[in-house]
Amino acid sequence: MAWVIIVIAGLFEVAMAYSLKMSNGFSVLLPSAGFLVFAFLSFALLAMGLGSLEIGTAYAVWTGIGAVGTATLGMLVLGDDVSFLKIASILLIVAGIVGLNLAGGGH
Numbered sequence: 001m002a003w004v005i006i007v008i009a010g011l012f013e014v015a016m017a018y019s020l021k022m023s024n025g026f027s028v029l030l031p032s033a034g035f036l037v038f039a040f041l042s043f044a045l046l047a048m049g050l051g052s053l054e055i056g057t058a059y060a061v062w063t064g065i066g067a068v069g070t071a072t073l074g075m076l077v078l079g080d081d082v083s084f085l086k087i088a089s090i091l092l093i094v095a096g097i098v099g100l101n102l103a104g105g106g107h
Contacts, residue, residue, distance in 0.1 A: 009043075013063075014065065057100045
């Protein structure tokens with residue numbers, strides 16, 4: 001169950017980053033409020049998940065979901081540039097997360 005919580009926390013991190021982008025420097029109210037809510041939920045769930053998981057692996061998964069999810073969202077929705085190097089780098093992040101989990105980072 002802790003891994004499910006970490007994954008959900010990572011998805012909230014993606015929502016947090018998207019809201020931050022849409023807030024236009026905190027000048028737009030709804031995305032600014034969304035940023036605060038998503039940040040709180042992401043960190044709260046991360047804290048819950050850390051109760052039974054190794055911090056290094058759980059944090060890497062959380063940040064990895066955030067990084068991969070945000071980069072992918074940027075390319076698919078926000079018009080960020082897409083390149084082979086970006087996609088390869090995203091795959092390397094995923095490989096690193098998988099490697100940490102295979103190394104025995106959770107219970």
